[in-house]
Amino acid sequence: MSGLTAPGFPERQVRARARHGAAAAFPESEDYGTTLYGEHGEASARPEDAIDRARLVPPVFVPHRMEKMIDLGREPVCGDVDLTTTIGGFRSAFPFFVAAFGSTRVASGDLGEAVARQAGGLGIPMVIGENIVPVSGYGRMAEEKESSLLRRITEYASAAPDGFGGVVVQQSTEDADAEVWNLVYSDPSAAPLLESGRLAFELKVGQGAKPGVGGMTLVPRKRATELSSQYDVLDIYEPAEDSVLRCSSPGTFTEEILRQQIRLMRNNYPRCRVWVKLPPSRDVHLAAAVAWAAGADSVTVDGAEGGTGWAPRAFLDHVGLPLAECLQRLDAQDNSLLVSGRIWEGARAVKCLALGATAVGLGRAALVASDEDAETGLTNFVECLALEMRLLISSLGKYRVAEVGAEDIWTEARSGEAFVPRNG
Amino acid sequence: MSAENTGAALPTPRAHLTSERTRAALLVQNRFLAGARDFLTGEGFTELLPPTIGPVTDPGARGAKQVDIDYYGHRYKLMTSGILYKQASLLSFPKIFHVAPNVRLEPLETAVTHRHLTEFHQLDVEIAGGSREEAMRVAEELTRHCVEHVLSTAQRELEILGRDVDGLKRVLDAPYGRMKHAQAVAQLAGGGYGQDENTEIEWEGEEIISKAAEHPFFITDYPKGSRGFYDKESAEEPGVLRNFDLIFPGGFGEMMSGSERESDYRNLMMRIRETGENPAKYEWYLTLAREGIPSSAGFGLGVERFTRFLGGLDAVWQATAYPKLPGELRP
Numbered sequence: 001m002s003g004l005t006a007p008g009f010p011e012r013q014v015r016a017r018a019r020h021g022a023a024a025a026f027p028e029s030e031d032y033g034t035t036l037y038g039e040h041g042e043a044s045a046r047p048e049d050a051i052d053r054a055r056l057v058p059p060v061f062v063p064h065r066m067e068k069m070i071d072l073g074r075e076p077v078c079g080d081v082d083l084t085t086t087i088g089g090f091r092s093a094f095p096f097f098v099a100a101f102g103s104t105r106v107a108s109g110d111l112g113e114a115v116a117r118q119a120g121g122l123g124i125p126m127v128i129g130e131n132i133v134p135v136s137g138y139g140r141m142a143e144e145k146e147s148s149l150l151r152r153i154t155e156y157a158s159a160a161p162d163g164f165g166g167v168v169v170q171q172s173t174e175d176a177d178a179e180v181w182n183l184v185y186s187d188p189s190a191a192p193l194l195e196s197g198r199l200a201f202e203l204k205v206g207q208g209a210k211p212g213v214g215g216m217t218l219v220p221r222k223r224a225t226e227l228s229s230q231y232d233v234l235d236i237y238e239p240a241e242d243s244v245l246r247c248s249s250p251g252t253f254t255e256e257i258l259r260q261q262i263r264l265m266r267n268n269y270p271r272c273r274v275w276v277k278l279p280p281s282r283d284v285h286l287a288a289a290v291a292w293a294a295g296a297d298s299v300t301v302d303g304a305e306g307g308t309g310w311a312p313r314a315f316l317d318h319v320g321l322p323l324a325e326c327l328q329r330l331d332a333q334d335n336s337l338l339v340s341g342r343i344w345e346g347a348r349a350v351k352c353l354a355l356g357a358t359a360v361g362l363g364r365a366a367l368v369a370s371d372e373d374a375e376t377g378l379t380n381f382v383e384c385l386a387l388e389m390r391l392l393i394s395s396l397g398k399y400r401v402a403e404v405g406a407e408d409i410w411t412e413a414r415s416g417e418a419f420v421p422r423n424g
Numbered sequence: 425m426s427a428e429n430t431g432a433a434l435p436t437p438r439a440h441l442t443s444e445r446t447r448a449a450l451l452v453q454n455r456f457l458a459g460a461r462d463f464l465t466g467e468g469f470t471e472l473l474p475p476t477i478g479p480v481t482d483p484g485a486r487g488a489k490q491v492d493i494d495y496y497g498h499r500y501k502l503m504t505s506g507i508l509y510k511q512a513s514l515l516s517f518p519k520i521f522h523v524a525p526n527v528r529l530e531p532l533e534t535a536v537t538h539r540h541l542t543e544f545h546q547l548d549v550e551i552a553g554g555s556r557e558e559a560m561r562v563a564e565e566l567t568r569h570c571v572e573h574v575l576s577t578a579q580r581e582l583e584i585l586g587r588d589v590d591g592l593k594r595v596l597d598a599p600y601g602r603m604k605h606a607q608a609v610a611q612l613a614g615g616g617y618g619q620d621e622n623t624e625i626e627w628e629g630e631e632i633i634s635k636a637a638e639h640p641f642f643i644t645d646y647p648k649g650s651r652g653f654y655d656k657e658s659a660e661e662p663g664v665l666r667n668f669d670l671i672f673p674g675g676f677g678e679m680m681s682g683s684e685r686e687s688d689y690r691n692l693m694m695r696i697r698e699t700g701e702n703p704a705k706y707e708w709y710l711t712l713a714r715e716g717i718p719s720s721a722g723f724g725l726g727v728e729r730f731t732r733f734l735g736g737l738d739a740v741w742q743a744t745a746y747p748k749l750p751g752e753l754r755p
Contacts, residue, residue, distance in 0.1 A: 173701070174702070176702065177705055179489055181487070182487055182488065182489035182490070183489055185487040185489075186488070186489045186529050186530065186532060186750070188532065188751065203700070252697055253697075256694075256698065257694070257697050260649045260698035261698060261700045263623070263647070263648070263649025264649050264650075264698070264699055264700065266620065266622065266623055266649075267486070267622070268486050268487050269487050270623070271533070294622075295620075295622065
């Protein structure tokens, strides 16, 4: 463990899942036989937003279960729920992916590699965030240290099972100077992913969960001059402190710029999938529609609850739409919609699927779980999440991820909507 | 994948340089360039010597990476195309050409396309105040002149190479055809090839339509998003570029790309953002554009590719003394 903390996030519970795996989906086993549990019995996590407050609502009549029973020749059980999902053109063993981490030091070292190795082994897609190459280089020349980007790609590719998962590389405006996508596209170490159709590039629009600002990191004062040619560098700390604030640009976008950037990606990287990452902005639904129409294989939306990077307090607490509101505004239809924002347990994940998402991203959860145990923390955490999801989806009388839909969720905003008319 | 066209099958430098076929191919190239210089000079063009490095170059296309060099502590680039410098040069001369070296770290997959080198040359032409039609006229007359010149001055070399001379003469039979990008997409779709309507014609698709053709022809009106920011967008048809490629028959494919150029500062800023780049990187060029650069049209003809066509060579590496294929370490 590195001393990593995640205030405001159910860190304790995620660490327990990273240690104990599926067992952590239940109350402590020693309480069995002596403790009576009902709603809020364990106060496992305080409801934070409309998604937490919504409830999954299993039906009495379950025609999908009937179909599954006929198929299996026996009553289906939760283990019969198939969690494999197509995520942005990749086949994934689960409806999860590792979301891009903000451009913070936390993910750039061994932790980023531990996440990559385990995500690869799990067969779930992994996004690698922006601003790595301009700040730390790529590391192809013999005298350079291999960069975090290169190491994460290599770790992932060596662990991934055939036919599952994929690596998604972001490129910010500053990354474009370093031609990160061209670099990866022509790099021999990325060739196995490219040849197996498991490489995507992600266009980052705006800034993750914090719309309107670019990615921010603290860098040593001695690097300020060098980085100031590419970044806005603000000297806001006491002179005795060895840190300055490095700010990326959120980029300038119009509908036409977004459309053409996606087309250019499809033109230039025909063997790659094209992903687009949107912030929780008020026009997120419009931007998503433009992206899908221009041929994006996937659109990811970060709710304002999400985030792993360094950000001003004002943005953490006051800027951006909640994930529930983003889901309310978005209409994915048959397109791949990926969402993230404080996903740490199965119910929140299944609710997001019911509200229209194709899959959910793990950001802080992936980092904290890997921090708890670099070898198996993320794997254990995913095992727990998967069990919960199988139990929940099975309870809805469904056995495939794509079958989960709006009828499976009750929200305060839509109270009564899903009822079938009494005589209907 | 044809083994002879992969790097593994490249001859040693000695074997390549002493081969009679290499010598013949390079002589055909020499004649073609001599003919081109005669023609362009006769048309009032001035040959300028091209730059080889700069703070920016043509933005990467189709996944090709630029080569960065440390220039007194600043990141400079080897030229992938001198296009921006061509536009700037028109401040000095109204009609110019370069014979310019370019380096592009092409994706590894292009090692087997028969027509991609990481180091190659372009015959670059630019005409101040020119229209697309004028650039296409010069392109057609230039290439026809070069074919005639090679036919009349390099017969022995063509014999050594076993070139089907009738295939060369057919270039002179008729005016070059015209086909819009949308028509090329439709033709490919009609033949069962799934070509995206919003992107470049893929290499495989281009080879298909090149093989089906009897004579050279231009593909025009590529969609925005498939080309660099400097190709001008049509005022009448938004989303369509005032550009062209010249395709030669026999499966040899594209020989040149050209266009009317964007020269308006505001449009250039927006187009650069459409390619995902920070305009600050292009400071010198945008400063010139803000102060005013001539409108223009022009093209770049691939020297080794055109030599490959003239000599009827299997692969473009045979048209250079020092072939460099993507991913292959060569002198």
